[in-house]
Amino acid sequence: MKEIFDGIYSDGKNIYTKNLVLGKKVYGEKIVREGGEEFREWDPYRSKYGAGIKKGLKKSIFFNGCTAIYLGSAEGTTVSHVSDIVEEKGAIFCIDVSEIAMNKLTKLAEERENIYPILSDAQMTENYKEYFETKADAMFQDISQRNQADIFVRNSKFLKKGGLGALALKTKSISQSNLKEDILKSEINILEKEFEILQTILIEPYEKHHYLILMRKK
Amino acid sequence: MEQRDFLRKQMLKKTREQIEEKFAGKEIHIIKAINLLMDLDSINNLMSENLNEWKTRNPQDEAQNQFESLQKNTTQIQEEKTKLIEFIEKEMQEEFPNFSQIATPIIGAKLLSEAGSKKRLCFMPASTIQVLGAEKALFAHLRKNAKSPKHGHLFNHPLLQNMPRFKRGKAARIIAGKLAIALKQDYFKGKDTSKEVKEELEKRIVEIRNEPETESQRQRENDYEQINEDRRREAFNKEDKKKDYEREHKTFTPEERKAYFEKNNKGKPWNKKPIGNYPPREGSLSQKRKFGSRGPREFSNNYNNRTNEGFNSNDSFNAPRERSYSTRPRSFNGARSFNESRRFGSDKPQYGTRRGPRTFNQDKPSYGNRDSNYNKNPYLSDPKSEFNPSYNTRPKYSDRRDGNSRPSGSSKFKSSGFKNKSKTSFNKRTPRTAKRY
Ligand SMILES: C[S@@+](CC[C@H](N)C(=O)[O-])C[C@H]1O[C@@H](n2cnc3c(N)ncnc32)[C@H](O)[C@@H]1O
Numbered sequence: 099m100k101e102i103f104d105g106i107y108s109d110g111k112n113i114y115t116k117n118l119v120l121g122k123k124v125y126g127e128k129i130v131r132e133g134g135e136e137f138r139e140w141d142p143y144r145s146k147y148g149a150g151i152k153k154g155l156k157k158s159i160f161f162n163g164c165t166a167i168y169l170g171s172a173e174g175t176t177v178s179h180v181s182d183i184v185e186e187k188g189a190i191f192c193i194d195v196s197e198i199a200m201n202k203l204t205k206l207a208e209e210r211e212n213i214y215p216i217l218s219d220a221q222m223t224e225n226y227k228e229y230f231e232t233k234a235d236a237m238f239q240d241i242s243q244r245n246q247a248d249i250f251v252r253n254s255k256f257l258k259k260g261g262l263g264a265l266a267l268k269t270k271s272i273s274q275s276n277l278k279e280d281i282l283k284s285e286i287n288i289l290e291k292e293f294e295i296l297q298t299i300l301i302e303p304y305e306k307h308h309y310l311i312l313m314r315k316k
Numbered sequence: 317m318e319q320r321d322f323l324r325k326q327m328l329k330k331t332r333e334q335i336e337e338k339f340a341g342k343e344i345h346i347i348k349a350i351n352l353l354m355d356l357d358s359i360n361n362l363m364s365e366n367l368n369e370w371k372t373r374n375p376q377d378e379a380q381n382q383f384e385s386l387q388k389n390t391t392q393i394q395e396e397k398t399k400l401i402e403f404i405e406k407e408m409q410e411e412f413p414n415f416s417q418i419a420t421p422i423i424g425a426k427l428l429s430e431a432g433s434k435k436r437l438c439f440m441p442a443s444t445i446q447v448l449g450a451e452k453a454l455f456a457h458l459r460k461n462a463k464s465p466k467h468g469h470l471f472n473h474p475l476l477q478n479m480p481r482f483k484r485g486k487a488a489r490i491i492a493g494k495l496a497i498a499l500k501q502d503y504f505k506g507k508d509t510s511k512e513v514k515e516e517l518e519k520r521i522v523e524i525r526n527e528p529e530t531e532s533q534r535q536r537e538n539d540y541e542q543i544n545e546d547r548r549r550e551a552f553n554k555e556d557k558k559k560d561y562e563r564e565h566k567t568f569t570p571e572e573r574k575a576y577f578e579k580n581n582k583g584k585p586w587n588k589k590p591i592g593n594y595p596p597r598e599g600s601l602s603q604k605r606k607f608g609s610r611g612p613r614e615f616s617n618n619y620n621n622r623t624n625e626g627f628n629s630n631d632s633f634n635a636p637r638e639r640s641y642s643t644r645p646r647s648f649n650g651a652r653s654f655n656e657s658r659r660f661g662s663d664k665p666q667y668g669t670r671r672g673p674r675t676f677n678q679d680k681p682s683y684g685n686r687d688s689n690y691n692k693n694p695y696l697s698d699p700k701s702e703f704n705p706s707y708n709t710r711p712k713y714s715d716r717r718d719g720n721s722r723p724s725g726s727s728k729f730k731s732s733g734f735k736n737k738s739k740t741s742f743n744k745r746t747p748r749t750a751k752r753y
Contacts (some may be wrong), residue, residue: 189320197338204332207324214324217331229327 099132103158105183106140106151113140113151115182119209124178138182142304145176146240146266149304155312156297159236159262163187167234167256169220169249170194170241173202174213180238181210188212191229195219220249223256233258240266247288254292257315263293266301267309282309292316343434346407350425353400360393414498417510418491418517419473426469427495438503445499446470446492475521481540482533487524491517 099107099114107114114130114137121136123129128139142149151158160166160183171177171192180190192207193216194200200217207213218225220241237257239250250265257263267285269278278300286295293313301308367387375383404425408416411434416424430448431437440448447454449468457464466485470476470492479487494517498510529537 197335200331201335201339204328204335207328211321211324214327215331216327217334229323 099137103151104161105185106158107137113142113148114138115140115179118182118185118212122209124206125173125175138179140179141175142301145179146301146305146308146310147176147238147264148179149301149308150264150266150299150310150312152304153299153301153310155299155310157262157312158183159238159264159312160184160188161235164235165232166190167230167237167253168192169237169239169253171203171215172196172199172240174206176238176240177203177213178206178210181212184212186212189214191216191226191234193218193220193226220253221245223252227256230256233261235261237261237263238266239264242268242271244272246272247285251288251292254315259315261315262296263313263315265289265311265313266305267311268307269309270307278307278309286311289313338433341434342407343411343428346404346411346425347429347432349400349404349407350422350429353397353404354426356393356397356400360390360397363390363393412499412502413508414501414506414510414513415495418498418514419470419495423469423472430469434503438499440496440499442489442492442496445495446488475518479521479525480529482529482536483524483527487521490520490524 099109102108102113105115107116109130117129117136117138121129123138125141125144127141130137130139140148140151142152160180162183162185164184165188166180166184168177168180168190171194174192177190177192184190189212191214192203194203195218197217200215203213203215207215214229216226216229220239234257237250237253239246239253241249243249246265246267250263254263267282269276269281272281272285282298286298289295289311292315294316295311295313297312299310299312301310363386367383367390370383401422405416405421408421408424412424412428419427427445427448428434428437431440437445447465447468449470450465451468453463453465467473467476467488470488473488473491475491476484476487494513498513501507501509
């Protein structure tokens with residue numbers, strides 16, 4: 099088991115994170131024990147950040163002890179791995195509109211002490227700005243909305259200067275007919291107001307019509 | 317660290333409360349019930365449609381058994397429906413005493429289901445309530461420049477029935493305004509003023525009904541009439557429609573029909589009103605389905621009438637609506653498309669499908685799926701092959717050479733020696749290349 103990024107391990111084939119809650123699976127993934135430690139397999143087909151890592155992400159935005167914002171957390175598939183990475187010292191603020199998804203996430207939050215759930219629309223930053231008096235170190239977004247890039251830029255006020263951000267861009271929810279390359283260009287134009295683009299990855303075999311965009315706040 | 321833990325617990329508690337607020341509402345049961353009711357309705361319609369058709373074929377033995385047990389099911393569904401309606405009426409009375417009085421429980425429940433939750437419905441502006449249920453038309457209006465919808469689920473409101481077309485929008489607006497107020501009273505548990513409001517509303521509606529038409533309204537009405545007349549003329553010209561017309565009249569006695577015709581049939585033949593105030597044919601589609609341009613889905617008559625009960629009803633309120641060709645369903649065997657009708661095993665003639673029933677010519681060879689086979693089949697790609705579809709339609713040389721198809725002008729002046737010249741000119745001409753389909 100080799101550590102490729104902070105808290106992310108690889109055995110040459112699959113990627114893993116060290117399990118924070120021993121013996122517990124979150125979404126039916128495999129658990130591998132090695133050298134007295136427990137690793138949870140990260141399924142790139144279920145998680146867009148995982149897919150990005152498999153496709154050669156240059157730099158991981160999360161690190162041990164970091165404070166992260168996760169927009170569009172859904173049921174916590176990816177969040178659970180991020181929670182493994184940041185460990186007890188870190189914190190993940192998970193924002194989602196869907197009550198049904200949030201219901202499952204609260205159950206996860208009971209087990210994992212670094213998950214902070216917020217039930218709110220990510221477009222209404224007013225609702226949760228009081229939680230971010232100290233700014234976050236990293237921000238990740240996976241929301242299938244037409245104005246994805248706009249939402250990301252709007253929330254960037256909670257990210258500290260030089261902090262890393264990643265956006266999983268679903269091109270199909272922006273336009274059904276335009277080419278995904280064109281959509282990517284126009285969305286990058288929006289993002290460049292606040293961010294410096296470091297890398298764009300097409301995560302295609304794992305998730306169709308999706309890009310992962312890695313950036314740093316200006 | 318302790319502080320952080322405290323914050324986390326607070327946040328967990330807050331989100332859990334928010335989730336519970338969403339899930340715990342009693343209205344969710346009303347919403348589920350009304351959705352189920354609408355589905356049951358369409359199931360019932362489909363079933364009885366098919367069964368009626370089956371009945372005409374005189375099912376025997378096995379088929380009869382099947383038929384009867386299915387028919388039993390339809391009556392059971394009917395019973396379930398009445399139970400559901402009772403449930404909805406009761407729950408609506410409890411949850412929305414004011415609102416359900418004015419909107420009628422069923423329409424109120426439909427509005428609630430469209431809004432999603434009690435809170436959302438109660439905080440909706442009147443203008444949204446007015447067009448709730450007509451989302452498709454509303455978005456067409458916002459995107460293109462289609463007309464704005466006048467009413468969504470409110471279309472079925474007893475006070476709007478039989479209102480002249482150009483006053484309906486106004487009336488719907490006023491009802492929606494009252495509904496918005498009633499909803500706020502219900503939400504904040506205000507006092508029950510539904511009786512007075514209802515009386516006031518009825519008075520106001522009658523006022524609107526009695527208002528003289530304005531100039532612009534009359535203009536629009538005329539335009540509408542013109543369009544309708546065009547449509548009716550078109551319809552009349554179709555052979556199919558004529559047959560249908562005759563068929564629709566079979567249910568009436570000759571005397572009845574004669575009296576009716578003498579009374580109503582003046583003017584142009586396509587303006588004859590074939591059905592008038594007679595009840596529509598039993599099981600006819602127009603009774604059941606009113607989608608799309610014809611307005612929102614309507615409930616079958618039996619409980620629409622129920623909801624009328626609480627209102628002062630003038631005779632004209634409950635009079636059956638006139639039916640004309642333009643509101644008649646397209647195809648009368650219940651199928652929306654040709655393919656659907658085949659699936660249901662009907663071989664009745666199709667009305668309203670543009671091409672009519674497809675006929676398969678047994679004599680001609682089948683080319684299969686032309687798109688995919690065109691290049692594979694050597695006959696088809698060869699322009700000279702007699703199997704090439706364009707080959708047969710192409711004019712033959714021999715056809716062109718006879719007098720009728722000769723280009724005019726040439727024959728007049730060059731009568732002598734014409735034959736030779738024309739022959740050479742035709743021979744020189746390169747044959748037309750096959751047109752690709
Ligand atoms: C594709 S899922 C995210 C999956 C998740 N990243 C994972 O890998 O496990 C998108 C989520 O975004 C949420 N969402 C959609 N619109 C939103 C909005 N405006 N604000 C916040 N969340 C939103 C949806 O409820 C949904 O749960």
